[in-house]
Amino acid sequence: MWRVRRPSPGPSQSGPPFNALAARRLRAALNMGPEHVAHGIRVSYGLPYVSPDLVIAWERGTALPEGPELTALAGVLWCSPGELIGRPQSLREHRVARGLAPEDVARAVGLGLPAYLRMEESDDWRGTDRQSAQLADVLGLTLPDFVTVTGREEKLADLLTSAVTTRWQGCVRPIAKLAPLDRRVLENVLQVLHQDYQGRMAATLSWGGGAPDSSAGGRDFLDRIVDHFWTAVERHP
Numbered sequence: 456m457w458r459v460r461r462p463s464p465g466p467s468q469s470g471p472p473f474n475a476l477a478a479r480r481l482r483a484a485l486n487m488g489p490e491h492v493a494h495g496i497r498v499s500y501g502l503p504y505v506s507p508d509l510v511i512a513w514e515r516g517t518a519l520p521e522g523p524e525l526t527a528l529a530g531v532l533w534c535s536p537g538e539l540i541g542r543p544q545s546l547r548e549h550r551v552a553r554g555l556a557p558e559d560v561a562r563a564v565g566l567g568l569p570a571y572l573r574m575e576e577s578d579d580w581r582g583t584d585r586q587s588a589q590l591a592d593v594l595g596l597t598l599p600d601f602v603t604v605t606g607r608e609e610k611l612a613d614l615l616t617s618a619v620t621t622r623w624q625g626c627v628r629p630i631a632k633l634a635p636l637d638r639r640v641l642e643n644v645l646q647v648l649h650q651d652y653q654g655r656m657a658a659t660l661s662w663g664g665g666a667p668d669s670s671a672g673g674r675d676f677l678d679r680i681v682d683h684f685w686t687a688v689e690r691h692p
Contacts, residue, residue, distance in 0.1 A: 472541035472548070473525070475516040481532040481539075482514070489514070492531050500527035546575045546604050549594045563593040580605040598634060599685050607633045608681060615680045618645050619652035636688065644687040651683075652676055 482492055489507040496505040502524065512518035513528070520528050520539075529536040543549040550560055561571035564586045574580050582590060582605075591601045602608050611633050618626035623645040631641055655673050676683065 472544070473513070473516070473519050474539055474541040475514050478528065478532065478539055479514040481534055482510075485532065487532075492528070495531035496524075496527045500530065502527055543600075544603065545578055546580060547578075549596065549600065549604060550575070553594055555593070560590070560593055564589040578606070598636070598688075602634055611684070612681050615645075615648070615684050616677055619649045619677070619680065623649040640688065640691050644684065644691060647687055648680075648683060 482489070489510040492510045493505050493507045496502050496510075500523065505524070505527070509518060510528075513520050525536050525539060529539055532539075540552065543552045550557065557572055557575065558568055561568045564571070564582060566574075566582065566586065574582070580587070580590070587601070587605055590596070590604075594600075594604075596604060602611055611630065614626050614630050614633070618630070624642075627638065627642055627645060630645070631638065634641075636644075652673065655676060
């Protein structure tokens with residue numbers, strides 16, 4: 456059974472994204488200043504170069520703590536390193552977040568290491584359906600994560616746009632191939648999204664807003680159609 460979690464944007468970097476806001480909030484909750492954090496890291500974790508300015512840079516997202524720095528920061532803030540990490544976005548970020556080497560993932564999904572590394576480095580997953588299922592298992596991917604990591608999100612957005620702007624019934628089968636959900640759930644979600652979008656457009660026209668494509672609300676809805684989809688799936692009983 457797929458676990459569904461609505462995706463949220465995160466920064467782009469080689470490893471799991473650092474949650475700068477969480478670091479700042481945790482420090483504030485402890486009534487510590489950047490100088491206290493820096494001092495604790497220097498004294499307790501043997502990283503003499505860590506200064507208050509560096510701590511501030513971490514919290515502003517202009518620098519990223521890595522390896523021992525992240526461990527030390529978590530220790531001083533009395534939290535786990537995982538509390539300072541945002542949601543992974545790419546294939547590499549998910550692998551690193553799981554603490555797996557490329558060889559581990561390649562072997563688990565039945566790919567040669569060079570082939571797997573090419574897919575990871577280009578962020579272009581080309582595995583078979585069986586390999587994709589194994590990838591989801593070894594990386595513990597939710598369905599939204601799986602769709603993103605395997606490069607299906609753009610196509611999903613196109614199909615969802617068609618579903619809400621035309622007849623949603625004709626989009627059920629192709630969407631199910633991208634996001635394997637229970638057909639009844641998928642049909643109900645698409646119907647709800649279609650009604651929501653059409654209701655927005657009808658309201659716009661009734662107030663003299665002009666053609667449907669002139670509606671800022673409608674454009675915003677379509678721009679965030681994938682988020683709306685996962686939210687509706689998550690809320691489905």
